[in-house]
Amino acid sequence: xxxxxxxxxxxxxxxxxxxxxxxxxxxxxxxxxxxxxxxxxxxxxxxxxxxxxxxxxxxxxxxxxxxxxxxxxxxxxxxxxxxxxxxxxxxxxxxxxxxxxxxxxxxxxxxxxxxxxxxxxxxxxxxxxxxxxxxxxxxxxxxxxxxxxxxxxxxxxxxxxxxxxxxxxxxxxxxxxxxxxxxxxxxxxxxxxxxxxxxxxxxxxxxxxxxxxxxxxxxxxxxxxxxxxxxxxxxxxxxxxxxxxxxxxxxxxxxxxxxxxxxxxxxxxxxxxxxxxxxx
Numbered sequence: 125x126x127x128x129x130x131x132x133x134x135x136x137x138x139x140x141x142x143x144x145x146x147x148x149x150x151x152x153x154x155x156x157x158x159x160x161x162x163x164x165x166x167x168x169x170x171x172x173x174x175x176x177x178x179x180x181x182x183x184x185x186x187x188x189x190x191x192x193x194x195x196x197x198x199x200x201x202x203x204x205x206x207x208x209x210x211x212x213x214x215x216x217x218x219x220x221x222x223x224x225x226x227x228x229x230x231x232x233x234x235x236x237x238x239x240x241x242x243x244x245x246x247x248x249x250x251x252x253x254x255x256x257x258x259x260x261x262x263x264x265x266x267x268x269x270x271x272x273x274x275x276x277x278x279x280x281x282x283x284x285x286x287x288x289x290x291x292x293x294x295x296x297x298x299x300x301x302x303x304x305x306x307x308x309x310x311x312x313x314x315x316x317x318x319x320x321x322x323x324x325x326x327x328x329x330x331x332x333x334x335x336x337x338x339x340x341x342x343x344x345x346x347x348x349x350x351x352x353x354x355x356x357x358x359x360x361x362x363x364x365x366x367x368x369x370x371x372x373x374x375x376x377x378x379x380x381x382x383x384x385x386x387x388x389x390x391x392x393x394x395x396x397x398x399x400x401x402x403x404x
Contacts, residue, residue, distance in 0.1 A: 125369065126151040126185045127399060129381035129392045137167065137221065138174040141184050147393050151185035151378035153227070153335075156217040159191050162210055167220055175221055185378045187225040187264075187335060190214050196248035197231025197241040197275055204248060207231075211252050218261040225334055227264045227298045230276035230285065241275050246288045253291035264298040264334055269306035269343075269350035277307035277348065283327035297332045299324070300382075301360060301368065302339035302353070308346035311364035321373075336379040338365065338399065354383050355395045366402040 128149030131140040137154060144152040157164035179186055191214070194207040211228070218226045231248075233241025249263065265285060270277025286292045301311060309323070310316035324330065340358030343349025356362040368374065385391040 141178040270348040279327040296334040300337035
């Protein structure tokens with residue numbers, strides 16, 4: 125299975141693969157730039173070359189996540205414009221690194237309302253796709269927890285964006301277990317699990333599901349609290365992850381941790397060990 129974790133790019137994007145390889149990852153998620161800044165330093169040719177060589181040598185599946193500063197749904201036109209520009213840069217960096225996916229949070233409407241917020245997201249994404257017409261990078265809309273005014277906590281939101289986009293073929297879904305649970309989608313029993321994915325299938329199509337974030341939840345079902353917890357230590361418990369890891373429909377998808385961790389990656393190792401024990 126393509127199990128792994130989000131890895132730091134400190135010291136260069138090429139170092140992320142070595143970190144993941146060092147703890148047994150077969151897939152990793154990265155940021156392609158400093159997540160807390162709008163500006164991005166250039167990716168040097170040697171760094172890009174080393175990244176690709178490391179990835180090939182490790183047999184690693186690598187995809188990226190956009191900066192959390194981006195809000196394609198913002199009613200503040202200056203911030204929305206800044207978000208679009210920043211997103212285009214991240215798409216270009218993803219293409220330079222030959223990454224298949226760029227995961228993003230759909231956005232927050234900040235009081236403007238869901239309908240207006242979703243329309244802004246679709247318009248922003250269409251502009252991004254137009255400006256990166258030659259790119260093979262697919263944008264994955266991440267299921268959100270619904271904290272504050274964030275959109276994407278209902279599968280209907282993702283379906284609406286895809287339905288109204290002029291570039292629906294370049295859109296996919298990233299399923300986050302913590303976020304989905306916090307949004308009210310239960311995964312803890314076989315019956316609840318099947319109902320959740322049947323709803324996702326009906327509204328987006330399971331063929332759109334391209335990546336999964338494996339996170340337990342500190343908050344309760346439907347509490348809309350976006351707080352990740354170590355696997356089996358939160359409100360989701362182990363059974364949800366057992367069902368997901370052993371679902372034949374998702375065996376080829378990259379599944380990565382975004383659980384809390386320190387610099388030595390000890391927590392990632394512990395969480396990956398817990399997950400592997402759930403496999404046959």
